[in-house]
Each structure stands twice: as C-alpha cells, then as structure tokens.
Amino acid sequence: MxxxxxxxxxxxxxxxxxxxxxxNLSIKKGEFVFIIGSTGCGKSTLIKxxxxxxxxxxxQIIVGGVNVGRLRNGKVYKIRRKIGVVFQDYKLLPKSTxxxxxxxxxEIFGIPKEEIHSKVIKVLELVGLxxxxxxxxxxxxxxxxQRVAIARAIVNGPKLLIxxxxxxxxxxxxxxxxxxxxxxxxxxGTTIIMVTHSIDIVKEMNRRVxxxxxxRLLKDYEExxxx
Amino acid sequence: MKTFRIIGRxxxxxxxxxxxxxxxxxxxxSCITITLIVVAVSIVLSxxxxxxxxLVEKDVTIVAFLDNELDDEQIDGIKDKISVxxxxxxxxxxxxxxxxxxMMESSDIFxxxxxxxxxxxxxxxxxxxxxxxxxxDIDKAAKDIKKIEGVTLVKYGEGMVExxxxxxxxVHKICLxxxxxxxxxxxxxxxxxxxxTISSRQREISIxxxxxxxxxxxxxPFIIEGLLLGALGSIIPIIxxxxxxxxxxxxxNGQLFSPFIKLIPPTxxxxxxxxxxxxxxxxxxxxxxxxxxxxxxxx
Numbered sequence: 001m002x003x004x005x006x007x008x009x010x011x012x013x014x015x016x017x018x019x020x021x022x023x024n025l026s027i028k029k030g031e032f033v034f035i036i037g038s039t040g041c042g043k044s045t046l047i048k049x050x051x052x053x054x055x056x057x058x059x060q061i062i063v064g065g066v067n068v069g070r071l072r073n074g075k076v077y078k079i080r081r082k083i084g085v086v087f088q089d090y091k092l093l094p095k096s097t098x099x100x101x102x103x104x105x106x107e108i109f110g111i112p113k114e115e116i117h118s119k120v121i122k123v124l125e126l127v128g129l130x131x132x133x134x135x136x137x138x139x140x141x142x143x144x145x146q147r148v149a150i151a152r153a154i155v156n157g158p159k160l161l162i163x164x165x166x167x168x169x170x171x172x173x174x175x176x177x178x179x180x181x182x183x184x185x186x187x188x189g190t191t192i193i194m195v196t197h198s199i200d201i202v203k204e205m206n207r208r209v210x211x212x213x214x215x216r217l218l219k220d221y222e223e224x225x226x227x
Numbered sequence: 228m229k230t231f232r233i234i235g236r237x238x239x240x241x242x243x244x245x246x247x248x249x250x251x252x253x254x255x256x257s258c259i260t261i262t263l264i265v266v267a268v269s270i271v272l273s274x275x276x277x278x279x280x281x282l283v284e285k286d287v288t289i290v291a292f293l294d295n296e297l298d299d300e301q302i303d304g305i306k307d308k309i310s311v312x313x314x315x316x317x318x319x320x321x322x323x324x325x326x327x328x329x330m331m332e333s334s335d336i337f338x339x340x341x342x343x344x345x346x347x348x349x350x351x352x353x354x355x356x357x358x359x360x361x362x363x364d365i366d367k368a369a370k371d372i373k374k375i376e377g378v379t380l381v382k383y384g385e386g387m388v389e390x391x392x393x394x395x396x397x398v399h400k401i402c403l404x405x406x407x408x409x410x411x412x413x414x415x416x417x418x419x420x421x422x423x424t425i426s427s428r429q430r431e432i433s434i435x436x437x438x439x440x441x442x443x444x445x446x447x448p449f450i451i452e453g454l455l456l457g458a459l460g461s462i463i464p465i466i467x468x469x470x471x472x473x474x475x476x477x478x479x480n481g482q483l484f485s486p487f488i489k490l491i492p493p494t495x496x497x498x499x500x501x502x503x504x505x506x507x508x509x510x511x512x513x514x515x516x517x518x519x520x521x522x523x524x525x526x
Contacts, residue, residue: 105438
C-alpha cells in the first residue's frame, strides 16, 4: 500500500528556478528509501514538499491519503503530526534539556504528564540516551544531539520519518550509529525517507535508492540493487 | 481535562519563556515600565487639570438682583419661577441685610460707611444666587431669569465666563489627545520591543510548527508571555503612582500653589489609575506578542 504518491509534480520557485519537474513516484508503507543526487538536484525541495514546507507548482503529492499541496497554511499542522522530520543541524531548543526537547513534541497536544514521561523515556531508551535526560544540547556530542532530534521526531509515533542529511555533520562511525537507530525505527514499522550525500551509507544500508538529477527522476533502484 | 492541561502548559511555558530569555524580557519590561511611567504622569496631570476646570466651572454663579420694592410674597413668586428655569441646578436667596452684614464684617471702611444707613437708604439689593448644571448654556439661563418680573439685573461675569469655558475646553481636549497619543505610542513601542524578543525565538516557533503545533498552539504561550511582560512592566509605574501621588498630595496639603487649585483626593484615584496602567500594560503586551508571532506563522 502506497504511503506517498507523487503525480506529475513540478516546483518552480518565485525566482524562476525549477527545482522539480515531471516527478512521478510512489513509496510503500514501511519502506526505507534513500534520495541521492548532486547539490541542487532537488532533493531538499522534494522532502520539503512532503512535509508541506513548500507547495508544488503543479501536480499532486499524496501523503497518507492527504493531498498536501492543497492544504491551507492553517491546516498544515494536521499532516505534520503524522510526520517526523530530522535535520542536519538537529534544530533542538538550546535552553531546554534532552527530556524537555523530546517532551515538547507531546506537551503541545495536552497529553497527560505520566504518559509523556513513559513515552519520552521509552524513545530515549531506543536512541540510547536515557542516561542524558537532564543534559542540555550544548553538553552533547553531534551524534547525541542528532539522536535527541530523532527521538523528538518519532515520539509521537509518526507513520513517516523524513531525514534531511541527518549524518551531514557527523563522522563516519557516529553516522553509522545513527543509521542503526534509524534501522531500528524502520523495523518498528515507520517508513523512512532519507536524503544523503554519503554513498558509503547508502551502499552499507542496501535499501531502495532514488537518484535525482536536475529535478527529474534519474534512476530508481529497488532494495539491494544499488552498487 | 485535555484543555486544562494545555492551558496549564501554556502558562508554565510563558513563565519559562520570560525567565529563560531573561535579558530580552528585561528589555521589554524596561520599555513597558518607562513608557507606562510617562502615561501615568500624563493621566495624573490631565485628570487633575480636568478636576480643576470642573471645580472652577462649578463656582460660576448667576446673581439675579431684585427690585427693592418687592414684598416677601413677590420674592417667593420669583423663587418659584427661577426653580423652573432650564439648566438651573440650585439657587439661594440672599437678602440685602445679609449682604450688608457680610460686607460690614469684611471691612472696617464698609462698616463705618454702612452703619449709619437706614433701610431705605441702603442701595444694596436682595439677590438670588443661581448655579447651573451646564455652564455652556449659562447665557440662556441668565436671559430667562432676566425676563422674570421683579428681577432688575442679572450678572454672571458675561464674556469672561465664555472665554474661561472655551479655554478650559481647549485644555481638556489637549489633555485627552495627549493621553490617547501617549497610549498609542506606548502600544507601538512595547509591541516593537516584544517583537524583537519574539523574533529572536524564531527557531523555537519553526520547531513548534515542524512538530505539528497548530497556529493557536504556538500563539497562546507567546500571548500569555506578552501578558506577563505587560503586567511585570506595570509594577514600578503603579508603585510610583500610588506612593508618589499620595506623598505629593500630603506634601502640598491637597492643593497646588493656592487653595484655588485643588488636587484630586488620592483614594480611589490612585487605585483606578493603577488599574488602568495594569490594563494598558497587559493589553499592549498581548497585542505586541500576537503581532510578532503572526509574522512567523506565514509559512
């Protein structure tokens, strides 16, 4: 069953630059997909359209049955609650502890304190940071900060986790630790789409790979076929 | 239950926001404090000017001089007629003997002249002293009284009263305009300072949006934070208004320079002014936050 379906998607920015054109794509529930390509090929634009940071100029983007391109600004939060997003720069609240950063994603929905506590502890356990709940982001390494960001992205139990170069700022061994965490999350049923520049990671993980070039789909490698 | 939890979280986050961004919060609070002090001074001044003009206006009296040939019955008749004249608030009959007595008591010279006057020789007339409700229509009331048979002359300081009334009107309007203008300037200043405070937290707002917070979810803690900043910023102006005004009132014995210029008694004046300051601080603080966050929600 398709979780994501893109039909004839085109995105032209106000500056006149066309970032995505004639893109048709579908991603099934539970898949782990890498999106690769050279700088400026449209990878970031593609994932920004998935969580409706950007709107397509034409075409349809269906995520979990919702046409996200047609969502009004005031309703965007509805789709965002079903999607977790992880960034290269972690985007953590510097003045909040690890626990508060993760709990933040649950508190805004009015979830009871006890439930928040058990969910946060569970998810921090999953990313291996249970012992750092009282630390502030500045006291953590890059890899640890990224694991906090992942914990925050998945604590709501999203169907889809979008990762925009999550290992971009990390050394190879820390990057592989992050990939292991993501693999665990994928095993629990969450669909993962990850943009990366690291061919080593892509080869190591051996999953489906979508290659973009100048905003078009250049190649779509099935799981285990990218070499 | 869920709504209460969300409200509780919003209040807690607002407090956290104020204290975790303390230097910027302090900047906002200082700005609110300074502008509210200016507003407080202008409110106190304008209310006192208004009070003073009202007291002066109330003091203006129409004096109706009566024919000295009238008997008591005819004077009673005039009294009835004055009582039904439009705009008359109250009136008092003062007989020629009362006036003579007052004048003799007030000066030795008057006494030496007047003590030898017989009742027939006394040129002073019986009078009615009339106060009006609306000083702007004093002229009409005076003319109506003049028409009453037995009234020989009506005086109320014609010309001067009209000038005084129009001068007070101008003063009153200037006071009102300056208070409103100051409140608007305050609103602008405070909302801009809060805007800077909140703009520095753009990252926080963008993260909230990313994790699926609705616009309302994002706005409410910031609006409560604005409310808190406004309330905290109004503390010093309120203390200054209460203690400052009471000490000035006591020092000057309730009057400024002369008994003619009376100050408004501190109670309940200082408390209503304090409430007004708190209200302005809170509303402007909330408005400033709402305006600032709105800018960051247009994604």
